[in-house]
Amino acid sequence: MNDFLSPSRVVLAMSGGVDSSVAASLLCRQGFEVIGVFMRHGEESPVACGPGLLPILPAGERLDHKQGCCSAADADDARRVADRLGIPFYALNLRAEFGRIIDYFVDEYSRGRTPNPCVMCNNWLKFGKLFDYADSVGARYVATGHYARLASPLGRCEIGARHRDGDQGKHNDVALYRGLDAQKDQSYVLFGVEPDRLQRMLLPIGGYRKSEIRELAREFGLRVAHKPDSQEICFVTGGKHAEFVAERRRGGETRGEIITTEGNVVGQHDGIEAFTIGQRKGLGVAMGEPYFVVRIDPQSRRVVIGKKEALACWRLTADRLNWLADLPRTPFQCLAQIRYNSPAQSATAHLDPEGCLQVRFDQACYGVAPGQAVVLYDEDRVLGGGWIRAADAG
Numbered sequence: 416m417n418d419f420l421s422p423s424r425v426v427l428a429m430s431g432g433v434d435s436s437v438a439a440s441l442l443c444r445q446g447f448e449v450i451g452v453f454m455r456h457g458e459e460s461p462v463a464c465g466p467g468l469l470p471i472l473p474a475g476e477r478l479d480h481k482q483g484c485c486s487a488a489d490a491d492d493a494r495r496v497a498d499r500l501g502i503p504f505y506a507l508n509l510r511a512e513f514g515r516i517i518d519y520f521v522d523e524y525s526r527g528r529t530p531n532p533c534v535m536c537n538n539w540l541k542f543g544k545l546f547d548y549a550d551s552v553g554a555r556y557v558a559t560g561h562y563a564r565l566a567s568p569l570g571r572c573e574i575g576a577r578h579r580d581g582d583q584g585k586h587n588d589v590a591l592y593r594g595l596d597a598q599k600d601q602s603y604v605l606f607g608v609e610p611d612r613l614q615r616m617l618l619p620i621g622g623y624r625k626s627e628i629r630e631l632a633r634e635f636g637l638r639v640a641h642k643p644d645s646q647e648i649c650f651v652t653g654g655k656h657a658e659f660v661a662e663r664r665r666g667g668e669t670r671g672e673i674i675t676t677e678g679n680v681v682g683q684h685d686g687i688e689a690f691t692i693g694q695r696k697g698l699g700v701a702m703g704e705p706y707f708v709v710r711i712d713p714q715s716r717r718v719v720i721g722k723k724e725a726l727a728c729w730r731l732t733a734d735r736l737n738w739l740a741d742l743p744r745t746p747f748q749c750l751a752q753i754r755y756n757s758p759a760q761s762a763t764a765h766l767d768p769e770g771c772l773q774v775r776f777d778q779a780c781y782g783v784a785p786g787q788a789v790v791l792y793d794e795d796r797v798l799g800g801g802w803i804r805a806a807d808a809g
Contacts, residue, residue, distance in 0.1 A: 421448065425556035425617055426557050426558070435493070437528050489752060490544050521660050565590070568740075660686075693784060705723065706721070731774050746765040748762075750793075785805060787803050
């Protein structure tokens, strides 16, 4: 790490939403020198240049962005908040890097897996490329508006003012915890952050509830106080991910049969990219009772559906692991979360001789989808996790 980084300078990812806007306000009030950055992924457009060799988003510029957290309107909202706070604001052109995320998204769905582009965005961009930018402008910290907390595992002292006063800490002095608001907790999507970067991260709103953040936005006079939360993947319009994938996949037929777990053909589908494990709606067949996607076979292009009991999973295997805490060498009890919006389940975990993560649930878990992340917790502390490779009913 650069030894000449300013101990009070922080680069903040500003999306134009209420969370990152309040994060900016809180950091300013805590005495940090905040630099706001908006991550662009749309088409090239004329921009002016400013300090740090990054383009400044001019007032009123309309960028051709998709719906989600990175639209042109979001950029305008972020700029207005920065203007109100009197902080520098830059647009970082990450079109090429977003292309990597889009390729991953398309490839995973084309292979019958369920991707999580938000985790990859955090790994590669928000807590990846933004650290490169922070180094270039002499900022010690990178901050976001995620609902998660950073604290010392010894005494649970929240990280923030301690950093500003120049105590950098060591890697094992900083741990990642769930956000205070259980309904908004985003620690799951941060499991893949490089562990050495925890000491350079700030998460200003993790100790607040969403209702409190909106109230603070009103108190601070921010026009985004009532702005709805983004509900979509930022590069997919209207949630039409199957159409998005079909337009971009590189060759290969993905249409095929819909069959039951008993092997009966009950319909045809237009592409496996339209399905994910655990899906109930939009199957394209009427069975007279609830049926779910149980398995997707990319080789035969078959989508297997069954009743809920066919979804029961007791074990999973994960690879491409990332750990934010030291793990026991023997099997250990933990809480395992298999999707962003799923509750964590009690489980036993261990590393096998090949270095893969083996998780066995105490009770059957439903909707375990290869391609998604499994994140392990010790109560509310994030231990780390990996990407689900296989699920087993046995």
